Amino acid sequence: MTSVVWFRKDLRLADNKALINASQTTERLLFVFHINPKQLLDKNSLNQAAFFKAVSNFREELIKQGITLNILYGDLETSFKKLKAKVAFTDIYFNVAEQGFGKERDDTMRQFFIKELDVRVHLTQDGYLHGAQDILKKDGHPYQKFTPYFSRWQGKVPQPVITYKLSQQQLIKTDYFPMNLPYLEALTKTKNSAIEQLAFGHTQALVRLTDFIQNQLADYVKNREIPYLDASSHLSRFLRTGEISIREVYQKIAELPASESKDAFIRQLAWRDFYNMVAANHPQAKTVSIKARFDQLAWENDADAFSRWKNGTTGFPLIDAAMRELKTTGFMHNRLRMVVASFLTKDLLIDWRFGEQYFQEQLIDYDSANNIGNWQWVASTGVDSMPYFRIFNPLSQSKKYDAQGIYIKRYVRELNELPVEFIHWPAGMTTAEQKKYNFDLKNDYFLPIIDHNFARKRALDVYKKV
Numbered sequence: 256m257t258s259v260v261w262f263r264k265d266l267r268l269a270d271n272k273a274l275i276n277a278s279q280t281t282e283r284l285l286f287v288f289h290i291n292p293k294q295l296l297d298k299n300s301l302n303q304a305a306f307f308k309a310v311s312n313f314r315e316e317l318i319k320q321g322i323t324l325n326i327l328y329g330d331l332e333t334s335f336k337k338l339k340a341k342v343a344f345t346d347i348y349f350n351v352a353e354q355g356f357g358k359e360r361d362d363t364m365r366q367f368f369i370k371e372l373d374v375r376v377h378l379t380q381d382g383y384l385h386g387a388q389d390i391l392k393k394d395g396h397p398y399q400k401f402t403p404y405f406s407r408w409q410g411k412v413p414q415p416v417i418t419y420k421l422s423q424q425q426l427i428k429t430d431y432f433p434m435n436l437p438y439l440e441a442l443t444k445t446k447n448s449a450i451e452q453l454a455f456g457h458t459q460a461l462v463r464l465t466d467f468i469q470n471q472l473a474d475y476v477k478n479r480e481i482p483y484l485d486a487s488s489h490l491s492r493f494l495r496t497g498e499i500s501i502r503e504v505y506q507k508i509a510e511l512p513a514s515e516s517k518d519a520f521i522r523q524l525a526w527r528d529f530y531n532m533v534a535a536n537h538p539q540a541k542t543v544s545i546k547a548r549f550d551q552l553a554w555e556n557d558a559d560a561f562s563r564w565k566n567g568t569t570g571f572p573l574i575d576a577a578m579r580e581l582k583t584t585g586f587m588h589n590r591l592r593m594v595v596a597s598f599l600t601k602d603l604l605i606d607w608r609f610g611e612q613y614f615q616e617q618l619i620d621y622d623s624a625n626n627i628g629n630w631q632w633v634a635s636t637g638v639d640s641m642p643y644f645r646i647f648n649p650l651s652q653s654k655k656y657d658a659q660g661i662y663i664k665r666y667v668r669e670l671n672e673l674p675v676e677f678i679h680w681p682a683g684m685t686t687a688e689q690k691k692y693n694f695d696l697k698n699d700y701f702l703p704i705i706d707h708n709f710a711r712k713r714a715l716d717v718y719k720k721v
Contacts, residue, residue, distance in 0.1 A: 257283040257342060257427070261349035262324070263357075265381055265497035266313040267457040270416045272379035277348040278421055285342055285427040286317070289327040289334055290438055294356060300616035301585035304445035305453065309496040311443050312455035323428045328435040331360065332367055339372050341431045347374050350381035350497075353388075354534035355541070355623050383528050384413040384501055387535035390528070397536045400639045401529050408525045416502045449584040450619065453492075460499035463489055464507055472508075475516035482577075482588040483662035488520070489586075491620035494527075501527075530628035533638045540627050542608065544636035551721045555604035563704055564599055565613055567666070570682060570703035573653035574598050576666040583666070585619035590656060596633040597647035602710040604717060607634035635718070643718040646711050653679040669699050 258281035260274050268274060277284055288310060296303050314324040327334040338344070347368055352358045361378070368374040380386040390407050391397055398404035445451065467488045471478070478486035493499045505524055511517050537545050544550045563569050567578035577591035587595070592614075599610045611630040615621050631637025635645075657663055660678030664671045670678055673692055677684050681696055682703045689695055696702060 256281050256346065257285065257344045258346040258348060259285050259287055259338070259342075259344045261347060262286060262288045262313075263349065263352075263497075264495065265350045265500075266309055267498055267500065268317075268421060269457055270418075270500040270503055271350070271497075272381040272417075273348040273350045273377070274421075275417055275419050276377055276379060277346075278419060278425060281346060282425065283427055284425045285325065285344065286323065287325045287327055287338065288314070289331065290329075290435070290442070291331060291360075292329065295442070296616060298616070301445065301447055301450055302616055302618055302621045304443055304447070305450050305492065305585060305619040306496060307439060307442035308450070308453065309455045309498060311439055313498070314439075316456055321423060321428065322426055323430050325430060325432050326435040326439050327432060328438045331364060332371070335364075335368070335372065338431070339374075342427070345374060346377060348377045348379075351378040353380065353383075353386060353531060354538065358535070358538070382497065382501065383531050384505055384524060385411060385528050387532045390532065397532055398529075401526065404529050404532070405522065405525050408528065413502060413505055416500065416506050447583075447585070453619070455496075455498065457498050460490070460493035461503075463493065464499065464504060468507060468511070472511070472516050472520065473514070476519050477516075479519070480590050480656055482591055482657060483665065485588075487588060491622070492586075495620050495622045527622075527625060530624040533628055534624035537638070540631065540637070541611070541623065544634075545631055545638050546636050546640070548721050549634070549636040549718075552606075553604075553717050553720070554606045556606055556609070557603065560603045560704060561599075561605050561609060563701075564595070564603060564605070564610075568701045569598070570701040571598070571649045571653075572660075572663045572667050572670060572679060572681070573657060574649055575701075576657075576663045579666040581614075581617050585617055587618070590652075592629060593633055594647050594649060594652050596630055598649055600634040601646045601714040602649075602705055602707060604710075604714060607631065607636065644715055646714060648707060648711075650680055650707065667700075 258277050260277050265271050265273065314326070317324050325338075327338065349361075351361050365376050365378070368376050385408060390404060390411060467490065471486055471488070475486060478484045490499065490504060494501060494504070501524065505521070508517060508520055534540055564574070564578060565582070567575035567582065569575055573591070574595055577587055577595050581587045596607070596610055599605050600607050607630045611626055614626050614630070615623070618626070628637060632640040635641055635643035653663070660670070660675055663678055670681060673681060673694060677688070677692075681694070681700055684694070684696065
């Protein structure tokens with residue numbers, strides 16, 4: 256019996272449910288990864304380049320172990336028909352997607368494998384501690400609020416990490432599609448130096464997890480909101496590619512002594528499950544507001560304002576620093592993701608979907624369920640979202656979370672010579688003060704794109720109308 260293991264966002268051998276199931280029940284195994292043109296972004300974004308660098312790294316690591324990952328490319332059904340013509344496989348194993356494009360693909364392909372190729376399909380949920388249908392209300396309906404969801408989540412023990420041994424004798428080592436490798440190589444290309452310097456793979460993910468536990472977790476609660484401290488775990492980009500399993504992360508953290516920081520970090524893992532559940536139950540959430548009435552909002556959608564937001568030239572230093580970090584590195588601190596999202600949707604009155612799409616292009620840890628959930632949360636259009644009248648003040652956020660301007664000066668370097676009293680709001684400097692510090696607001700930086708107090712009142716008026 257010959258089986259195919261179809262890798263996607265599970266780029267590892269360790270604790271991989273589909274692979275483990277296949278290895279325990281079949282005689283010969285063939286590994287494949289499929290590049291679907293329908294899923295590719297129009298341009299070679301940071302997100303896309305980082306993802307396919309992870310795929311390429313996974314393939315290279317497998318080669319070192321004498322294992323071949325066949326790269327399929329093109330129309331899905333056609334690709335697997337070609338594979339079946341070369342290898343008479345009887346079974347296929349893969350870790351199923353529960354929401355978004357992935358779910359539609361898997362539902363379609365499951366029927367295709369069964370009816371068209373006469374192949375048995377074996378599905379497993381591997382990407383989350385608890386699947387989208389694992390934690391429901393007593394009446395069987397999905398939760399609309401995180402707090403009661405989390406209460407039940409805490410009482411449900413996740414599956415443990417599974418260790419196993421993969422036999423080399425099981426593996427088919429022929430590369431049937433070497434002609435597709437240039438497609439993979441092309442998708443890894445980027446001019447971004449930060450992406451080029453990233454390390455990938457399961458070993459690197461474990462190194463990151465160990466470093467976080469040993470050097471950052473103890474002060475996680477105290478430091479996680481401060482952008483310049485960079486106290487994030489940075490595991491999100493490994494989790495979105497599956498270079499480390501969510502169970503490996505949870506188990507390492509759960510084994511630690513009780514602490515406030517441990518609890519806070521585990522809560523973040525629960526949010527990840529929650530948004531997967533939300534996305535699974537709201538399949539149109541990428542394009543439709545979950546609170547449908549807010550699709551009637553009178554957005555301004557000013558193209559110039561959107562461009563200034565993307566490029567970090569709004570005249571609000573914290574906003575500009577965050578957006579420049581994103582454009583430079585493909586990463587942004589979680590606190591700042593909320594602040595810039597609030598600024599786009601409520602100060603500039605630009606539809607949250609534009610911001611979500613831009614984050615999809617740029618974030619190297621892009622996860623559709625999390626990203627869509629967070630954007631709808633900030634825009635007050637989603638499940639358990641913040642009230643529409645809660646609008647982040649970028650100046651007060653700047654003073655609270657970057658008091659000395661350390662983070663701002665890291666990315667808005669034209670402000671480096673200004674003292675702390677002006678770093679958060681250079682637009683407040685008088686002509687004499689600008690002259691004293693050899694600084695000209697119009698020529699050396701940017702005039703504020705909008706008055707926040709005016710913008711706040713305008714947003715409240717617009718939201719009230721729906």
